[in-house]
Amino acid sequence: MRLKGFHNNYFTNLLIKWAVIGGDFVVLWMALYWVVDYIPLSEEWEPYKMHTFWMVCTLAMMVSEYLWPTDIHLRMVGVREIARRTTLLMATQTILSYLVSRVLDFRAHLGWQLLFMGLAMLVVVTLIRIVEHQILKQLRKLGYNKRRVTLVGADPEIHRLHQKMMNNPSYGYSLRSSYVSTSDFSSLLSQPEGVRLGDELYLCVSCKERELIERTANLCQERMVKFYYVPTAEEKLNLQPVLFDDMELMTTPSGPLKQRLKRWMKNKKDKVLK
Numbered sequence: 364m365r366l367k368g369f370h371n372n373y374f375t376n377l378l379i380k381w382a383v384i385g386g387d388f389v390v391l392w393m394a395l396y397w398v399v400d401y402i403p404l405s406e407e408w409e410p411y412k413m414h415t416f417w418m419v420c421t422l423a424m425m426v427s428e429y430l431w432p433t434d435i436h437l438r439m440v441g442v443r444e445i446a447r448r449t450t451l452l453m454a455t456q457t458i459l460s461y462l463v464s465r466v467l468d469f470r471a472h473l474g475w476q477l478l479f480m481g482l483a484m485l486v487v488v489t490l491i492r493i494v495e496h497q498i499l500k501q502l503r504k505l506g507y508n509k510r511r512v513t514l515v516g517a518d519p520e521i522h523r524l525h526q527k528m529m530n531n532p533s534y535g536y537s538l539r540s541s542y543v544s545t546s547d548f549s550s551l552l553s554q555p556e557g558v559r560l561g562d563e564l565y566l567c568v569s570c571k572e573r574e575l576i577e578r579t580a581n582l583c584q585e586r587m588v589k590f591y592y593v594p595t596a597e598e599k600l601n602l603q604p605v606l607f608d609d610m611e612l613m614t615t616p617s618g619p620l621k622q623r624l625k626r627w628m629k630n631k632k633d634k635v636l637k
Contacts, residue, residue, distance in 0.1 A: 375508050376436045383433040383495060390487055391424050391456075392417075398480045415467065423459035427452050435496040438503075438510065438534045442493055449489045457481030503535030511539035513560050515548050515579070516567030518595040524565060545575065552578050560588045567593035 395417055431452040434440050461477050502508060512528065514521055528536040539561030542548040545568050551558050552575075566579050576592060583590035 379436045380433055383435060383492065384428055386491060387428065387488060388424060390484055391420060394480050394484050395420055398476050419463045420460045423456045423463065426459060427455040430455055435492050435499065445492050445496060446489055449492060450485060453481050453485040453488065500533035504532045509535050509537050510563055511537050511561030513540045513564045515542045516545060517543045518567045520593050520596050521565065521567035524593060549575055552582060555582050560586055563589040563591065565591045565593050567595060569595055570598060
C-alpha cells in the first residue's frame with residue numbers, strides 16, 4: 364500500500380546514500396591492497412592475521428560511516444560541508460584502525476602507513492563525492508529526483524526561500540502548492556483529506572500561532588511529509604540557540620571577553636591607520 368505524501372524520492376536518496384557508502388568501502392579495500400606491501404614484517408604475517416587487519420580497517424570504516432554518514436544527497440549541501448564531513452570520516456577511520464591494531468599487537472609500526480593511507484583516501488573520496496554531487500545536481504536539473512514542496516505564509520522570508528528554491532534547478536525542488544493566506548490554509552486543515560502537501564512543507568508564520576504550527580506539524584507527521592518551520596523576518600535575531608537543561612535559550616554568538624578583545628583590536632587598528 365502506498366502512503367499518502369510518501370514519494371519514491373525517499374528510496375532514491377536511500378539508494379544514492381548506500382551507493383556512495385559502497386564506493387567508500389571499495390576505495391578502502393583498494394588502498395589496503397596497496398598499503399599492505401609497505402607494512403614492515405607484513406610478509407611474515409599468517410593468513411589469519413592479514414584477514415584480521417583487513418577486518419579491523421573495515422569495521423573502523425563501518426563505525427566512521429555511522430558517525431559521519433554521507434551528505435551528498437542533501438539538496439542544499441555545499442562543497443565545503445562535503446569536504447568537512449569526509450575529513451571527519453577518514454580521520455575517525457584512521458584513528459580507530461590504529462588504536463585497534465595497537466590493542467591486537469600486530470608487532471608492526473602501522474602508524475605512518477595508516478596515516479598515508481588515510482590521507483590518500485581523503486583526497487580520493489573527497490574528489491569522488493564532489494563529482495557524484497555534481498552529477499546529482501545535473502540530474503536534478505533534468506527533472507530527476509525532484510522534491511515537491513508546499514509553501515505557507517506571506518512573510519518576506521518565505522518569498523526569499525521560494526526564490527532560492529526555484530532560481531537554482533540543481534536543488535531539485537518543484538512547487539506543489541502555495542498558500543499566501545494562513546487563514547485559508549488553517550480552514551483547509553479542518554478537512555485534511557483533500558489537502559495535498561507534496562514531499563515537504565514550509566510554514567512561515569509568527570511563533571505566536573502555536574496552534575496552527577502544531578496542527579500542521581501533526582498532519583505532516585501523519586502523511587510522512589517533511590515539515591519545516593521558517594521564522595518570520597521580525598522574529599529572526601542575530602542569536603544562536605543553547606540548551607539550559609531541557610530548555611532552549613538564545614545567546615550572542617560570542618562572549619563578552621571576545622567582544623572586548625575585538626573592540627580593543629579595532630581601537631588599535633584605528634590608531635595605527637591614523
